[in-house]
Amino acid sequence: MKVIRLQHNDKYRIKKALKNDALAQKALYEKYSPKMLGVCRQYIKDVHFAEDVMVEGFVKVFKKLDGFRFQGSFEGWVRRIMVNECISYLRKKQFVVYDETVLERSPVQTLEADEPWEVDFIQQHIDALPEGYKMVFLLHAIEGYRHEEIAKMLKISEGTSKSQLFKARRQLQDSLGLKGIDASKRGRS
Amino acid sequence: MEKFDKLMREKLEERQIKPSNQAWERISEQLPSEKKQHRASKYILMLAACFIGLIVLTFAFWNSGDPNIEPINEVVDTPATQIDVKPELQEKIAKELPLDNEAILIESAPKVADKRETIEALPKEEIEDINTLAFVKENGELLEQPTLDAIELKAKEVLDAVEKLERSSDVAVTDAEIDELLRAAQREIFVEKNIISEEGVDAMALLNEVEQEIDGTFRDQIFDALKDGYLKLRTAVADRNN
Numbered sequence: 387m388k389v390i391r392l393q394h395n396d397k398y399r400i401k402k403a404l405k406n407d408a409l410a411q412k413a414l415y416e417k418y419s420p421k422m423l424g425v426c427r428q429y430i431k432d433v434h435f436a437e438d439v440m441v442e443g444f445v446k447v448f449k450k451l452d453g454f455r456f457q458g459s460f461e462g463w464v465r466r467i468m469v470n471e472c473i474s475y476l477r478k479k480q481f482v483v484y485d486e487t488v489l490e491r492s493p494v495q496t497l498e499a500d501e502p503w504e505v506d507f508i509q510q511h512i513d514a515l516p517e518g519y520k521m522v523f524l525l526h527a528i529e530g531y532r533h534e535e536i537a538k539m540l541k542i543s544e545g546t547s548k549s550q551l552f553k554a555r556r557q558l559q560d561s562l563g564l565k566g567i568d569a570s571k572r573g574r575s
Numbered sequence: 576m577e578k579f580d581k582l583m584r585e586k587l588e589e590r591q592i593k594p595s596n597q598a599w600e601r602i603s604e605q606l607p608s609e610k611k612q613h614r615a616s617k618y619i620l621m622l623a624a625c626f627i628g629l630i631v632l633t634f635a636f637w638n639s640g641d642p643n644i645e646p647i648n649e650v651v652d653t654p655a656t657q658i659d660v661k662p663e664l665q666e667k668i669a670k671e672l673p674l675d676n677e678a679i680l681i682e683s684a685p686k687v688a689d690k691r692e693t694i695e696a697l698p699k700e701e702i703e704d705i706n707t708l709a710f711v712k713e714n715g716e717l718l719e720q721p722t723l724d725a726i727e728l729k730a731k732e733v734l735d736a737v738e739k740l741e742r743s744s745d746v747a748v749t750d751a752e753i754d755e756l757l758r759a760a761q762r763e764i765f766v767e768k769n770i771i772s773e774e775g776v777d778a779m780a781l782l783n784e785v786e787q788e789i790d791g792t793f794r795d796q797i798f799d800a801l802k803d804g805y806l807k808l809r810t811a812v813a814d815r816n817n
Binding site: 406408411412415416419420421423424427428433436437440441444445448449505508509512526527528555558559 | 580584591593605606
């Protein structure tokens with residue numbers, strides 16, 4: 387019983403994957419790839435492009451596996467690599483614009499859905515955000531990065547990060563019809 | 576933590592999208608496989624082994640020494656030793672071995688050979704005395720005299736027999752007689768070595784003998800010793816007759 391449990395343990399698989407064991411690598415991929423593709427999809431609208439980024443991310447994960455120190459969760463470590471890959475991809479494709487005037491002028495899309503709290507519906511509203519808003523919102527609200535960290539990652543000022551988060555929240559709440567939620571706390575973050 | 580952010584996080588974290596079937600293939604193509612790594616490490620090991628072998632061979636080659644280098648003659652001062660020798664023998668030694676007591680030229684192999692030749696030219700009784708002398712230490716103590724091996728003894732016996740024949744009859748000894756003596760000596764050596772017994776030929780002894788012959792030493796020793804002795808004796812007889 388113990389042996390079976392050990393073999394299905396992430397630590398055991400990671401150690402095997404470190405020795406380039408293809409089966410262990412595939413087992414880790416199969417366990418985490420659906421979640422990671424979900425993460426990549428949050429940042430990249432096209433699921434095919436999101437998969438390309440996820441593939442590159444997993445290649446990095448296995449090549450830099452010796453950098454994982456078994457201190458935090460493996461999922462968290464893989465997730466950070468995926469987020470960084472998404473940021474690099476969007477930056478390369480020059481999708482991200484932090485120009486306030488451009489962002490203010492971008493049209494707000496109106497979306498209709500049968501189930502307002504379906505994940506796909508929320509994702510559609512996030513996709514409708516300007517790239518700059520979306521990046522800051524996802525990094526702060528979903529991934530839990532601080533403004534200081536976001537500023538470093540996106541090479542922007544902390545002030546820009548804060549203002550873009552504020553605007554992203556407002557736009558999302560407006561589009562999702564959730565103006566009542568935390569309206570009083572909007573200014574903080 | 577704001578409620579809105581928490582709500583968004585909960586919803587989005589649930590999201591899972593199954594990747595396409597080709598995704599893993601694309602990843603595995605870019606990863607180094609275990610087999611490739613093993614092969615690479617094997618090649619590295621083989622290269623390292625070849626390199627070490629090359630170094631060892633080079634080292635052995637340079638340290639093998641140049642065979643053309645001449646032996647270095649060393650002059651050694653040795654104090655003169657007092658040896659009790661018969662007065663008449665001392666005179667003869669002085670004639671035959673004109674060695675300087677103060678400085679002796681040490682030249683390992685050639686020196687021994689010269690001494691033997693000189694000693695063998697002397698009569699038998701004197702040779703025995705000189706043999707004894709040769710193993711006297713500087714402080715006067717006698718060293719253990721090395722025993723001659725069977726082949727050398729046989730050679731001596733043959734020489735003695737030839738000498739007796741010549742003394743007993745004034746006629747010169749023929750080659751056939753000498754050959755007969757040599758064959759008898761060879762047979763005796765074989766009997767001593769247990770190759771030929773009364774019952775016949777000992778198979779094991781013969782096998783051992785054949786194995787030893789592979790080295791090419793035993794037979795060479797027999798014939799070299801007999802041949803040398805015979806040639807020296809014939810020369811000595813010829814000189815005396817002249």
